[in-house]
């Protein structure tokens with residue numbers, strides 16, 4: 409229907425454009441590209457309906473970053489000079505002098521906000537589908553609200569008010585309530601992390617910590633190494649800071665160091681973001697004998713590490729795996745932790761430990777962001793932790809979640825075909841299933857939801873596409889009976905799809 413621009417077919421678009429660009433000292437490149445294309449549209453050289461080259465193609469030809477072309481197209485779209493259809497491309501629109509009054513100058517928030525498509529959009533799509541009423545939910549890596557210690561917590565809130573009165577309702581210190589910072593530092597020290605309380609900042613959830621780190625350390629065009637599969641809201645934070653998230657695969661021992669080195673030498677990344685303990689989504693941990701080599705490698709590459717310990721206290725079998733920060737002699741590692749998974753997420757409390765040279769800038773950034781995290785919540789949390797109530801709660805939930813994990817693993821063994829594979833975590837919230845070759849997790853997801861079972865399809869966890877053969881199962885929010893029943897229904901669907909013609913898998917679980 410539309411004629412695509414073939415290199416050289418439209419006079420002046422690619423060849424001319426590249427000559428027009430002033431690369432040093434001129435206006436931003438995306439504006440220059442937009443100006444040049446706008447001029448060609450207004451001159452009638454690019455006629456309505458003509459398909460512009462894909463951003464990737466034009467970026468290659470002009471030797472600019474793809475995001476530069478995307479930004480140029482977005483600018484033109486806001487002016488209604490071009491329009492794009494999801495998965496179709498970008499087309500020249502009607503010339504403004506031919507637009508009717510209604511269309512001319514119409515401001516479109518949709519176009520204004522549009523970003524390049526990617527897994528983040530898939531995440532939104534998966535989320536938008538909503539929950540199926542009554543469905544067995546293996547989605548969401550969040551603690552089971554039926555186990556929240558509401559009575560104990562009401563007690564410490566009352567006590568915080570009694571002890572501190574209206575002082576608990578003031579703005580708190582930017583870096584956080586000192587006794588709670590001390591408690592966090594002491595806990596980490598007991599696990600081999602040598603830090604002082606002044607290196608700990610209390611943040612409004614580790615998600616905020618991640619956002620602060622991204623804003624502090626990343627610049628437009630940077631690259632961040634992430635685990636693949638990995639945490640989608642991590643990718644999105646890095647992308648929002650202008651960086652690209654580039655994935656590195658895992659195996660049973662966690663991050664593949666050989667591949668990390670290979671990709672890092674190519675990409676010259678600014679940071680590594682990793683979850684060495686009970687990773688989201690796989691539940692895997694970094695093997696002990698990879699800790700030293702990983703830190704050596706990052707040291708050689710000059711690449712700081714953001715270690716996300718969002719669920720480290722949820723271990724059900726064996727000792728807690730070792731934190732990277734505990735072996736960090738070079739001061740390369742930033743450490744994130746959270747009360748969300750081990751207790752509950754509603755208070756929005758977590759912590760961020762950074763090397764000393766970063767403290768002043770972090771302080772300033774946190775102040776700009778929200779002055780400080782809620783003081784009353786921090787005072788109550790401090791009492792809760794110091795009275796041993798957190799450890800008591802942890803003992804209880806570890807027993808419940810560990811049993812649910814056991815039921816899920818057994819049900820997978822009993823109900824899934826032998827061609828499927830899955831991880832066997834020793835802690836955390838989720839595990840990762842790899843389907844037999846030829847089966848598609850998005851198809852299975854649609855079928856499963858019709859059968860009253862929900863899970864999170866694999867592509868959501870891949871920053872640059874792929875992951876169709878996998879999905880994540882969360883085992884902590886459903887009862888053992890419902891886990892058994894949900895896995896039986898899922899297993900039956902996988903087998904039915906296999907019978908319909910999928911070949912058995914020879915592939916490893918992650919690549």
Ligand SMILES: Cc1ncc(COP(=O)(O)O)c(C=O)c1O
Pocket residue numbers: 549612613614615616639683688716718745746747748753757758
């Ligand atoms: C890997 C990971 N990091 C960080 C977070 C953010 O948690 P919060 O901001 O509640 O501490 C989550 C939440 O799901 C997560 O899965």
